[in-house]
Amino acid sequence: MVLFYLFGATAVVASLLVIAQRNPIYSVLLLIASFGALSGLYVLLDAPFLAVIQIIVYAGAIMVLFLFVVMLLNAPHEDTDYDERLRGAEGPGAISTRSGSMRFGALLAAALIVELVWALTEGEGEAGLFPGESVSSVRAIGRSLFTDYALAFEVTSVLILVAMVGAVLLARRDVPAARGGVM
Amino acid sequence: MIPLLIAQIVLTLFVFFMLLNSAAVMVYFERKVAAMLQHRVGPYLVGPKGLLQPVADVIKLMFKEELRPRAADPLLFALAPIISAAAAFAAFAVVPFGAETTFFGLLSEPLRLQVADVNVAILVIFAIASMSVYGVVLAGWSSNSKYSLLGGLRASAQMISYELSYGLALASVLGMANSLSLTDIVNRQAGVWFHVIPRWFLFVQPLGFLIYMTAGIAETNRAPFDFPEAEQELVAGYHTEYSSMSFAMFFLAEYINMVTVSAVATDLFLGGWHGPFLPESLGWIWFLLKVAAILFFYVWMRWTLPRYRYDQLMHFGWKVLLPLAVVNLLATAAGVLSFGL
Numbered sequence: 001m002v003l004f005y006l007f008g009a010t011a012v013v014a015s016l017l018v019i020a021q022r023n024p025i026y027s028v029l030l031l032i033a034s035f036g037a038l039s040g041l042y043v044l045l046d047a048p049f050l051a052v053i054q055i056i057v058y059a060g061a062i063m064v065l066f067l068f069v070v071m072l073l074n075a076p077h078e079d080t081d082y083d084e085r086l087r088g089a090e091g092p093g094a095i096s097t098r099s100g101s102m103r104f105g106a107l108l109a110a111a112l113i114v115e116l117v118w119a120l121t122e123g124e125g126e127a128g129l130f131p132g133e134s135v136s137s138v139r140a141i142g143r144s145l146f147t148d149y150a151l152a153f154e155v156t157s158v159l160i161l162v163a164m165v166g167a168v169l170l171a172r173r174d175v176p177a178a179r180g181g182v183m
Numbered sequence: 184m185i186p187l188l189i190a191q192i193v194l195t196l197f198v199f200f201m202l203l204n205s206a207a208v209m210v211y212f213e214r215k216v217a218a219m220l221q222h223r224v225g226p227y228l229v230g231p232k233g234l235l236q237p238v239a240d241v242i243k244l245m246f247k248e249e250l251r252p253r254a255a256d257p258l259l260f261a262l263a264p265i266i267s268a269a270a271a272f273a274a275f276a277v278v279p280f281g282a283e284t285t286f287f288g289l290l291s292e293p294l295r296l297q298v299a300d301v302n303v304a305i306l307v308i309f310a311i312a313s314m315s316v317y318g319v320v321l322a323g324w325s326s327n328s329k330y331s332l333l334g335g336l337r338a339s340a341q342m343i344s345y346e347l348s349y350g351l352a353l354a355s356v357l358g359m360a361n362s363l364s365l366t367d368i369v370n371r372q373a374g375v376w377f378h379v380i381p382r383w384f385l386f387v388q389p390l391g392f393l394i395y396m397t398a399g400i401a402e403t404n405r406a407p408f409d410f411p412e413a414e415q416e417l418v419a420g421y422h423t424e425y426s427s428m429s430f431a432m433f434f435l436a437e438y439i440n441m442v443t444v445s446a447v448a449t450d451l452f453l454g455g456w457h458g459p460f461l462p463e464s465l466g467w468i469w470f471l472l473k474v475a476a477i478l479f480f481y482v483w484m485r486w487t488l489p490r491y492r493y494d495q496l497m498h499f500g501w502k503v504l505l506p507l508a509v510v511n512l513l514a515t516a517a518g519v520l521s522f523g524l
Contacts, residue, residue, distance in 0.1 A: 025259070025324070032317070052306040060313025064320070064343060071324050071336075138303065138363055 004044055011037035024070045028063060035059045049138050195298050202275055206438035207237035209478065216482045247427040252327060255424065259325035264425065264432035267318030271439035274311040277304040278446045279366045281456045281467035297366065304365040305353050308447060312349070312402060316342045318436065319404075319421050326424035334421040337493065342402055344500040349398035351508035355391045355515040356384055356451045365447075369455030383454040390511045392452045394504060396477075399444040401500065403437060405481060407488040408496060445477035446470075453477075 014034035021027045035058045042051035145153050211226070211234065218225025226233030251260055279297035301307050316339050323335015360368040372382050385392050401408040422433045449455055453473045456466030491499070 025256075029259075029317075029321075048301060048303050049306070052303050052310050055310040056306065056313055060310060060316070061343075064313075064316055064339065067317075067320060068336075068339070071320070071332075 004041070007037045007040040007044065010034070011041070025067070028066050028070055031066075032059045032063050035063070049141060198275065198298055199272065202272060202439050202442065203435070205442045206435045207241070209438045209441065210237045210240060212478070213482050213485075216479065217486050220483070220486045241431070244427060244431045249427045249429065250424070252424050254327040256325040256327070259321050260424075261429070263318050263322035263325060264422075264429040264436075265318075266321065267315060267436035268432040268439075270311050270315035270318060271436040271443065274308050274315075274443045275439070275446065277301050277307045277365065278443065278450060279304075279369060279455065280446065280470045300364070300366060303363045305357055305363050305368075308443075309346075309350055309353065312342075313346060315436070315440070318433075322425070322433070323421040326421070328424050330423045331421050334423065338404055338421055341404070341408065341496065341500070344497060345398040345401035345408075345504070348394055348500065348504040348508040349402055351505070351512050352391045352395035352398060353451070355388060355508075355512045356395075358512070358515050358519055359384060359387065361519075365450050365455075369450050369457065372454040373457045381454055381457070383452060385452040385454075388452065388511075388515070390507065391515070392448070394508045394511060395448060395452065396480075397504060398508075399448065400481070400484065401496075403440040403444055405437075405441065405485060407484065407490050409485075409490060441478065441481055442474065445474045445481070448477055449473040 011034045014030045014037060018027045018030045018034065021030065035054060039051040039054040039059075042048070042054060214236065215225045215233075217223075226236035229235040229239045251257065276298040277300075279300070281297075319338040319342070320335050323331045323333070323338070326332070356368065357363055360371045362368060362371075368384075372384055422430055425433060449470060456470040458466065458469035458472075
């Protein structure tokens with residue numbers, strides 16, 4: 001129970017700090033910390049497979065890409081100055097789009113809170129939905145993934161394939177043109 | 184009779200200190216083997232046959248000044264070596280290195296020679312390996328130096344590229360063993376075929392072993408894949424700006440990662456602690472011998488092969504090693520399905 005509160009508090013505090021940071025690199029690292037705490041919670045829930053997958057996929061793979069993007073765009077240090085300049089240069093128009101996106105964000109946050117409250121108050125009794133075996137054993141997870149959820153699994157894999165092909169296409173966009181229309 | 188909990192704690196501390204020592208032993212070993220390969224003598228002044236050379240090195244490193252570039256990010260600059268070293272130590276926690284033993288009746292219950300018996304051990308190793316990228320990336324970025332940044336980016340690109348082949352080689356072994364637990368995998372390799380050939384996965388997965396070792400060398404950034412620290416181009420790569428003990432931590436992490444990769448290779452392909460002549464309770468001797476053999480191979484490689492070019496490395500990783508690993512995995516899966524090996 002102590003561990004639960006420890007991991008829970010770490011996850012919540014780290015997630016809050018993610019949006020309170022000015023330096024995006026720190027945001028990325030705090031998000032990783034939050035993922036780590038989440039994976040600790042999975043271990044406490046007796047789902048070590050899920051915990052390890054959380055680390056491999058989110059903390060290990062996706063966040064490395066985030067870190068690359070942040071580092072290569074060189075956003076840190078000048079981030080806040082940049083915002084100031086943008087606001088000063090473009091005048092009221094920039095401010096209005098900014099506040100527009102802020103309003104949209106606030107709307108999304110409000111919708112999320114309503115949903116969470118609804119789910120926590122109405123969605124009672126779903127905690128025992130999965131039998132203990134199905135989340136702790138790799139074999140059981142694999143079996144249900146390829147029988148009950150086979151369609152969702154295959155559709156997801158096709159989606160990832162499409163995303164991959166799309167990324168390659170976007171990255172290679174100007175190559176045929178440079179070769180004088182060989183392709 | 185000592186209770187199991189205390190024995191477990193003692194074992195954990197023991198593994199920790201052994202890993203620390205293994206780095207020191209590796210420094211001496213590497214220098215001696217390098218000298219042997221180059222017809223030199225190697226360290227011989229400090230202690231008998233130069234055996235105290237690592238101690239002298241550590242003392243020298245401890246008394247060096249801790250430098251930090253003025254433009255560096257102080258927090259991340261301090262954090263990066265800690266992440267590297269911690270990840271290196273953590274990975275060994277799930278590696279079993281011997282059968283259950285009571286230490287000749289010293290313990291009431293048999294103790295498993297492994298810090299933590301996790302049933303998804305292979306994935307834990309993989310997860311921690313993917314976390315160790317952060318130490319290198321952050322070291323490169325926070326130093327605020329172009330050599331460090333380039334070294335860090337190279338290291339992380341290399342580690343991410345070879346992680347895929349590494350993972351696929353692991354996957355083909357766990358397909359054969361039908362388990363994610365390293366202890367189960369080792370126990371699957373007990374016994375012999377036709378009274379001579381040990382039932383090691385090396386003999387059914389030769390390609391898998393080659394892929395695993397190649398990717399493992401690239402993962403630990405060792406020659407001939409030591410681009411992150413290609414000294415002709417990058418001074419010293421991501422740890423250019425580090426000195427004293429924070430440099431020592433990167434050094435430590437590199438050697439411990441080598442030991443871990445070798446230990447995992449022993450468990451996966453070389454039958455772990457199983458071997459002839461010795462009783463099961465002394466199986467850790469076999470384990471140590473096999474790990475030492477792989478480590479010797481590591482050092483031998485370093486002083487034999489020249490460094491690749493960076494584009495060759497990426498080409499090899501993505502266009503040769505990865506397809507090979509995929510084919511190996513598919514062949515293994517087909518073999519397991521049709522013959523039930």
